[in-house]
Amino acid sequence: MNTACKNTIRQLDIDGRQYSFSDQGEGPAVMLLHGFPDIATTWQAQIDALVLAGYRCIAPTLRGYEESSISQSYFVLDSVEDIRAIQKQLHIDKFHLIGHDWGAIIGYAFAAQYPNALLSLNCLAIPHLSIFNQGLKEVPKQRRNSAYIAFFQLPWISEWWCRRNNFSFIEWLWRRWSPSWDFTQDDIKPVKQALSQPGVLKASLSYYRHLYRKGREASQAASVKKVSVPCQVLAGENDGCMDVRLFEILQRKKPFLADYQLHIIDGAGHFMQREQPEKINRLILEWIKKFQA
Template identity: 40%
Template structure:
């Protein structure tokens, strides 16, 4: 496993690199770190792929923009720049925020991606309507509204050595001991500026007056022609697995859609069931190999 950097303008994104073959970009979520992709990267690299897991925008001091832009639009731009640096055609795997970025990028720039797998996030196009049919998700998503407030979220998360992060992991992946994975995430969030940057992703969601925000709303309504796979842990305490019953519509994915519920796993399913998830990821990669 190598430590390298991906670059977008003056922003430098710490990145894990492993393997040799078709490029696969893996995007993490919150509250997590790109370093926690290491086990999946080894398994996928052993299957014949080059894996790159960059830090998301803001998750290191070197990739915190001076203008404080943590919008999904900016994150999609980062991803497109990375893909172009890798030859313009890549596979994409995203967890949590990384999955949200992936849905948008694949909708808007389908020719860039050979395959896409979303972990822990159901299809976004029909999610607003699904919330009316899965009311428990409103409660589960309450943290998102809280994180949009000033100052209070930082104080709650950092209290007693980031005990708020402990509580989120425990709530989202119950009956699992994360050990080093959780410590890795907390180490990243302790770095200068990272916690406010990570919360900046949530705070940008309500900036509906911005042109870029309106554009991403338009992308949400597009069909996705990239062959897509959605993996959800059956014990996910962040995104209810019941959302799949109301968000999955194969007509929204002309390039094909596969959906798998992973038993014995919660929100961090790729860390909880690494071999099971890796088998599903690799099978999807092989079904959609990039053409030269």
């Protein structure tokens, strides 16, 4: 059993911004990236399992999800460079990357930019973005599922709507995206607290707004480039954010140049790592054990 299981919260300076990250365990490095609306502690069940299996787990708080890292720029490649900076400052040669939601998008782009830095990739809940436009054509329901992205383009109004009634819209998203998960206030309260910090809600919505801003082209190109890193994709059968049929298109197109596999998680929604931690832990561990340094 690994004895270095203490959770140490550390900080790094990246271009004048302070980034917090959880650092637990010893052994081959695993970086875990959260998405929206969520925070780094979403991975605690996975971190516990990975640490016990002999891995070092690093779970950063993404740019803008704390006051100290708020920026004016939230392109995907900005986050890619944040992860690269963490890797370099911690003197990590190669690592396994696990991403959920926006963390998965960042993971695909990181693999495109720095394939030699990764041993393996796990992407949860989001298909490779190269199939997304085709997915909108073949799965009309996805247009409705993704309508929140258009709403988030509205400044002030979308922030007010998300914040009103103690973030009731965020709770609604959790219920809609993971309809089979009976989450508690203890589950969502830390997320609300994070989004309540000055400037953080606006920052988290800015990831979506930068999808349409000038300068997005390089991030888009990285996000749709074929992946040359061994990649496992996990999708929830009942995901109300990303229709599971999108992953059928992924199976046909397979924008992967190295080992690849897809698992549809029965009965799970968007937050599968929280809903079915034991199953997700097993799949992740089985995958990363195949690709050691």
